[in-house]
Amino acid sequence: MGVVAKPQNERIATLASLPVFFDLKGKPVLVAGGSDGAAWKAELLAATGAQVHVFCPDEQLSDTFRGMSSHLTHHDLHWDGAYFKSFALAIGDCESDEEARAFHDRAAAAGVPVNVIDKPEFCQFKFGSIVNRSPVVIGISTDGAAPILGQAIRRRIETLLPQSxxxxxxxxxxxxxxxxxxxxxxxxxxxxxxxxxxxxxxxxxxxxxxxxxxxxxxxxxxDVARPGRVTLVGAGPGDAELLTLKAVRALQAADVILFDDLVSNEVLELARREAKRMLVGKRGGRESCKQEDINATMLALAKAGKHVVRLKSGDPMVFGRAGEEIEFLEHAGIVVDVVPGITAASAMASRLGASLTHRDHAQTVRFVTGHSRQGHLPTNLDWRSLADARTTTIFYMGGRTADEIRCNLLTHGMNPETPAVVMSAVSRPNETQWTGFLVDLHTAIEAIGVDEPVLIGIGLVFSKRQQSNARQQGFEFPERVAR
Known part of the structure; x- marks a missing residue:
């Protein structure tokens, strides 16, 4: 089976408004009103190099405006005496809705984009919060819903961008x-x-x-015929906020992105818009791309000089078949980099508030695959070792083999009432959780299902203290756990 192109209509999520940047250098703009709010807009416009014309009777002009006199042209008359068609933009500070409507209609009739301060219903465009590293300028808008949120986002971005x-x-x-x-x-x-x-x-x-x-x-x-390269990137368990900064940078630098079926749309939204996106879904129990096809696609794109990002759910080095891909590409002379991601077990532990190596309960943690290439449990697992409850064991992709896991652990001496947890779609909006005992593991799968990726955690670290934390967060428990 070959790669599948991602539908075009999923490339960009719905926008509340279109972010655009006006080049106002040397162009006349109209500011109506003499308040401090109007002065701030006038100062902002003057910083772009615009010719700012302020229409306001002199006695209504604020002290802030008077201190800016060298940066603007003051007209000692009301805005209705202005010839609107002379201006590139019109900004109005209007006290009443009636005046705001009149100002808006006058500007609109002249074909001039208009903004009435603090009256969004009379605005054809809005001012957002700004991060200024000009010529790098970042505008932030909440579409008028939460200006304070926009300011908080600006502060966060300010800390990330060096002044240089x-x-x-x-x-x-x-x-x-x-x-x-x-x-x-x-x-x-x-x-x-x-x-x-x-x-x-x-x-x-x-x-x-x-x-x-x-x-x-x-x-x-x-450089002659410079070859491309491949970067294996961990997309984490689903929540885009769990991506590393290095992963985001790789997505922004990619020419082509080959992504797994489990990668969330929120993560893909962070990729470079121009990058070609190709779905190479690999999902247990479903029709999937063959690994050989994925390898061949990466090689062909890299040989064509492309920077290929192979975007994998979780961490590419944990049950992600990264070893096979690295070996194949390096044998063909292609440079391969790896950007680690947060593996699902770590995300599960954080969601449950359970330390996987709590020193009172476990000194070892193991990640075990829940199925082999044939779709069954691997035949070479050391079940006697795995049956030690002082070792925390996380089974990946174990939804369809959960009952076999339960039976093997019980057969090899694990206490039936060893704490167990099951989670599907970890860190995603449709996340589902179950906490109980090993002996009841099969009932968890019956309740949760196997449509989403399933993690099974077994060990004393998932004891009642951690279960109590989970209960406070609203998780549901079987009756026997609560006794």
Whole structure:
């Protein structure tokens, strides 16, 4: 079975509004009103290089406005004396809805985009919170629903972006034309990836940075038939907030993304928009892409010079068949990098508030596959060792073999009332949990089902203390656990 293209209508989620950036340098804009709120908008517009014209009777002009006199043109009259068609934008500070409606209608009739401060029903566009590393400018909007949330997001972004990004943005403007003229699309991608690595190092550019960047571009251009590369990226259990920063950067740098069926849409939303996305779903008990087809696709794309991201649920090095893919690609001479992800067992432990190696209960943790290539339990598992309740054991993909797991552990001497937990769709909105005893494990699967990925945890770390924490969070328990 070959790879499956992701439907186009899933590439972009619904937008409340379209984020756009106006180039206002040298263009006239109209600001009506003399309040401090209008002064803030006027100052913001002046910072873009716009010619700001303020229409307000002199006696109504605030002290803030008077201190900005060198950056704007003041007209000592009401806004209705303005010729709206002369302006690129119109910003109004109107006291009543009647005045706001009149201002909006006048601007709209003249074909001028209009914003009435604090009256969203009369706004064709809105001002969001801004992170300024100009020429890098980030706008944040909550569509008027929660301005305080937008400000909090801005503060969070401010802490992530070094102040030196401003200088690197200016450098990008200086070398962009040369890069566009001399490098192919693949070479340009390579150049800008290196550029970004330097920009986010947090250091100001060196005095000879332009010469160094152009020399780097020349070196990239001289590379003949430069091969692509493959990055195996862990997408985590589903919650996009559990992605590592390195994983996000890999998604933003990809030319092609081959993703598993279990990767959430929220994670894919973080990928570069231009990247081609290909579903190579591998799901137990369902029709799946063959591993040989996936390997061949990665190789062909890498040989074509593409940066391929193989996006795997969880951690690629834990039951992700990464070893087979790495061996195949390296044998073909393709460079392979690995970005680890949060494996499902770690996410399960955090959701339950259970330490997998709690020193009072377990000094060892084991991750065990719940099925072999044939879809059954592996035949070489050491069940006597696994039956030790002081060892925490997590069975991956064990939904269909849960009853066999239960029987084997009981046969090899594990106490029937050893604590057990079962979780499906860990960290996702449809997450389901069951907590009880080993002897009842089969009933858990009957209740939870096997349509979503299932994890089974067994051991003393899932004892009543952890179960009590779970109960406080609203988890449901069988009667025998509560006794």
């Amino acid at each position: 990004l401003k200088s690197w943005g200016q450098l990008a403007q200086m070398v962009r034309a040369r890069v566009m003229e001399n490098l192919t699309s693949v070479q340009r991608r390579n150049f800008w990836e290196r550029f970004v690595d330097r920009a986010f190092a947090g250091n100001e550019p060196e005095a000879d940075a332009v010469q160094r960047l152009l020399a780097d571009a020349d070196r990239i251009r001289s």
